[in-house]
Amino acid sequence: MCSETTRYRDDEVAILLAGVGKTFYRYERPIDRLLLQFKALSGHARFDTISGLKPLDLTIRRGEVVGLVGRNGAGKSTLLQLVCNTLSPSSGEVTVNGKIAALLELGSGFNPEFTGRENVYMSAAIAGLSRRQVQEKFEEIHAFSGIGDFIDQPVKTYSSGMYVRLAFAVATSVEPDILVVDEALSVGDGAFARKSFDRIMALRDSGATILFCSHSLYQVENLCDRALWVEGGEILADDSPSIVIPRYEQFLLGESKQSHGVRESAAEEQRRVTPEGSARLLATTILVDGKAPDARYPAISGESTLEVEIRFASDPALACPGVAVTISTPSGQIVTSSGSWEEGVSLAREANGEGRLSICFPELALLKGEYHVGAYLFCERGLHSYEWVDPVGGFHVTQDSVARGVVRLPHRWQAHTPGSTPNG
Template sequence: MSETVIKLDGISKSFHIYDKPIDRLLENFFSKSQRHRKFEALKNVSFEIKKGETVGLVGANGAGKSTLLQIICGTLTQTSGELGVSGRISALLELGSGFNPEFTGRENIYFFAAMQGMKKTEIERKINDILSFADIGEFVDQPVKTYSSGMYVRLAFAAAIHVEPDILVVDEALAVGDEAFQNKCYSRINALRDSGVTVLFVTHSPQTVMSLCDRAMLFDHGELLLDDNPKDVISCYQKLLYAPDEKKSLLRSLLLSEGASALKSDSKVQKQRAQGNDKRDKRDEASLNDNDEYFEEGLKSQPVVYESDGAEILNPHITTLDGDKVNVLIRGKEYKYNYNVKFSSSVTMVRFAMVIKMLNGTELGGYISSHDAYSGIDSISSGVEYTTSFKFKASLNPGVYALNAGVRGINQGDEDFLARVLDTYLFRVLPVKEQCETCYIDFNVEQSHSIN
């Protein structure tokens, strides 16, 4: 049986919130006068983590994830409950913690490693490996206060992984690194995991959780709602994150009482609803399980509309091939992206376009209705309205994506955009079990191997 390295039993953490700074002073002098409100950052959290496990913590901002990591690392003390940690912890918490800004990068490495219990001779054996991994060049001998956020996280992560930790804790800090460095970090996390190091980290990336983690935990308002396999946890997290406010309490109560199974279409809870007098419509039922596409009201975009040059894009949406409006899709199925175009000027050589992209703006793929600038629709009169549809296959790995829409043509000048809208529509691709595909696009790869 694997050794338990982290054990929490009924951990709670509350903070006192004061309306005015003077209230804190007055409360200290007059003990009978309570001038604070209590904010419960964590509520009765209990779990165990075994040696060698990689566990991802997910949840909206303010859910209590960072507070929990700080308690595990010892930088915060719990209000109540019991905590047991076995082994050396190396932590990369919020950006700016752990290093003295007045020290140089080299001095901070020695300071950090010494705080982890390493002797100077051990540090000197590893210093070159740390500097090589961080790859910040001559800046290592400059004060840390002069570093960019990317340089800081490079040095901090390099130091954290080279102190021979039993437990590695990472709290979102890698999000500020560039893509190449993130890949380098995740490769090293995989190597640490394979060597028996326990890894505990916070991330908002579904792909990272499902590719790296053995298990995941979902937190919301200080409570541990779900502790299960990464696929189910990510699915429930996204449903909760994008659910309308009036449905969130239902989802929370279902997760607390029944776990992830309560949100699956074949669960006992779902069957009881189907047999009872539940008044929810089919779209509500679909939003509680993983097997069907559906429309999630809370998944809303904030479009960026460019100035019109003779056309306006209206009513962008995705439908199934049967015409049902959806924004939660099943990987591998075909859908239609539709929008209307109302023309306010007479224009020529009109082409319709779309782009699918990541939330950070990286364009993954798109389509334009004609390959040549002068081979579109010959002419469209003012006042005419068109509907355009793009049938596409959802060849994307689980996550949330955005769509753009554009209309190009000629309006008394050069060929250009007549109308353009960024982030017209958001959609989510549901998680899949035992996913082998990595990154964002599913290229339908088939692997084989043989002995030479």
């Protein structure tokens, strides 16, 4: 299904795709690529085609923050590369109004033989900055990247995190009208992720158009005001994130019944050190009626109290982080979740940055079955996660009734006498 192009004034449109599609060719022999270029010989070429993106129409307005979700290979990166003009469309026309800066897949944009400094000047010049403008911004770019003396080393010696930090610093410093980010920030550490999202928020507040591709659905839902679900080279959904994300999650659940992966904790000796510029989970405790859950102490539906306590450590120089807890089924379907920042809960910390927070579920409304608990540590606005462990533990629920399902919702039965009105 293609998204329909809505009519906007020309000065409102940042990106316009009209019938844009992309087809890739796979050749049996190297010479087939050449034969295909000549009409007289094209019939002798041996190849097959792969549809990277089916023809579609798409309009993105100035100032919109659009998130792209979809599985690997769905066509998200192809769509972004067409917008950035690093790929040419096989059909249709792409129109981009404004200066664009892109942070695409790791490895693109920089010359690995050049030093970081040389790549900064080259990339900024390509983005339209004069040498004097680059000189004025260079110290800011260098400081934001945090790579220190490596700025004068060849980029090929950089780690993936150093590469992304410098590339992001350059892309956002040129004050783009349109910023495109394709999963690259996922390799950054927690401290840099925080700085990155602060800068993205600043660009959003200044009116920049942002295309943000991420597998972190939480980030898409919190950062974006519009979401596109791409699957099989098509846009299956184009709406607000609150509508698109649940549909996509339900699709993923139907595709795979496997549980969410477990994020392993760091070594205990590392946990004792207060993180600089970041935050981390220290411990999570699950209690059912005051006891650690096991086969001897199951939770009783409608009666037991479930308590989850989370200990964390964060850089005291940063704002106090936010904590979230999820309860899910073994298949990975989230039954409920709660974030401290959404409910206005103020967290307190010791002078060394350590803190503790607990959440209580009285008269547990879950019906019989196995359940998992996940613990998440976010920035104070809930935009990006410092660390998460899901599942961190589990518990079992029993019940006396024969009710089926996952949760017992508050309800009221009312019997009507014969001849009475429905509301009587």
